[in-house]
Amino acid sequence: MHSTVIDTVEFPVNERTEAWAETMALAQVTQRVRFLETATFGARIELMPLGVGQLSALSYASVIAQRTPRLVRQSDPEMYHVALVTAGEIGIEQNRQSSLLRRGDMGFFDSSQSFDTFAGDTPGETLLFQFPKNLLRLPHEQFTRLCGLSLPWSDGIGGLFGQFLVGLAKEYPHCTPRDVTRLGGTALDLLSTVLAHHFDHDSARPGGSAASGESGQDVLFLRISAFIIEHLRDPALGPEAIASAHQISLRYLHRVFQQTGTTPRAYIRAQRMDHCRRDLADPALGHLTIHTIAARWGYPQPDRFSRAFRTATGMSPSEYRAAMRSSARSHTARGEDAAPGQE
Known part of the structure; x- marks a missing residue:
């Protein structure tokens, strides 16, 4: 796969800040930039599209990037961001929470709310994983609770996710379109596991909230959603089977799902459709x-x-499969025609 690289070193010194400002203005999640040191400013971004989102490798210093309320109102792609710092320091702030991320830390953002990121004199390097909100198997309220905060990615269970993204960025040029679609789905699965582990651990600590209340329901929802994914192939999967497996009443099961704005049956249906769409679009499963x-x-x-x-979807399964095949062929053709390093 070909990535897209924008490096300010390719511009005259007096044009670098303007070039980077234009880059941020055209990004999927638009941001306004302020430069702390224009004479020595330098930045680089490598964009690596995935089937479920995008992975970007960024390097920059002496800059503040802001997603303002006005920019949110103008355009919101409804995306979550996870930023893994691989070198230097990056400051983040959202929802009145702030953190200074160093190598081995990952931070979280929601495109639907304003946020700030900033880097000082030491160049900060990050891997930014962006994806549509509805693809994450986690209640929205839980993810936004982390926005502006950090978790470790260099060790423990977070290391599984962090090292995977580092490896994916390194091997991206050797991947095929099929590879990146599958690897993007794997990245989402690993992230869901890391966050579920975090909330399980957090609620189990003294003073945690697993015993009752909304946080306890959030943890239970994660367990139930994992159970649903594991048993999607069973046509008999339904609210009764789920409630029985988790030793809760049907009424309480519906209350757990109500906090996420859905119902057990609707959630099962959505997951089944997501998996069917993925398989129908996968060229490797064309047989x-x-x-x-x-x-x-x-x-x-x-x-x-x-x-x-x-x-x-508004289409029959055969129409959808044909449309996905046509899209894949067009994408492959564009990739083959593109110059190295561009697409």
């Missing part, structure tokens, strides 16, 4: 029939699956 893919995710009846799929 599988639509019925086989539907059955492997809990839809043994073809007619029922076709109706559900059209309701969810």
Whole structure:
């Protein structure tokens, strides 16, 4: 796969700040920049699209980047950000919470709220993982609780996620479009696991909140959502089976899902559709029939699956698969025609 690289070293010194400001203004999540030292300013970004989002490698110093309320109102792609600091220091602030991230720390942002990032004289280097909010198996309230704060990524269970992103950035040029789609999904799964582990551990500490209240329900939701993913292939999966497996009442199960704005059945349906769409779009699974893919995710009846799929996507399964194949061919053709380092 070809990445896109923008490096201010390619511009005359007196044009570098303007070039970087334009880059930030055209980003998926637009930001306003202020330069602390214009004479020595330098910055670099490498954009690596993934099937579920984007991974970016950034390096910059002496700059403040701000996502203002006005920019949020103008455009909000509804994305979460996870920034892994690999060198230097980066300051972050969102939701009246702030942290100074050093090598081995990762911070969190929500594109729907204003935030600030800043780097001093020492160049900060980060890997930024961006993805649509609805792809993360975590209640919105839990993720936003972390915005402006940090967790470690260089050791423990966080190291699984951090080292994976570091390796993905390094090997990205050797990946195919199929590879990056699968690896993007793996990155999301690893992040979900890391955050679930964090909230489990946090609620289990003395004074934690696992015993009752909304935080306890958040932890239970994570466990239930993992159970659902594990049993999606079972056509009999439903609220009754979930409640029984977790030894809770149906009423309490619905209350747990209500806090995330959905219901158990709607959540199961959404997850099944996500997995079916992913498999139908995967060229490596082109030899599988639509019925086989539907059955492997809990839809043994073809007619029922076709109706559900059209309701969810506005297309039949065959139309969707054909559209994804056409899109993949076009993307591959553009990649082959692009010059090295560009796409």
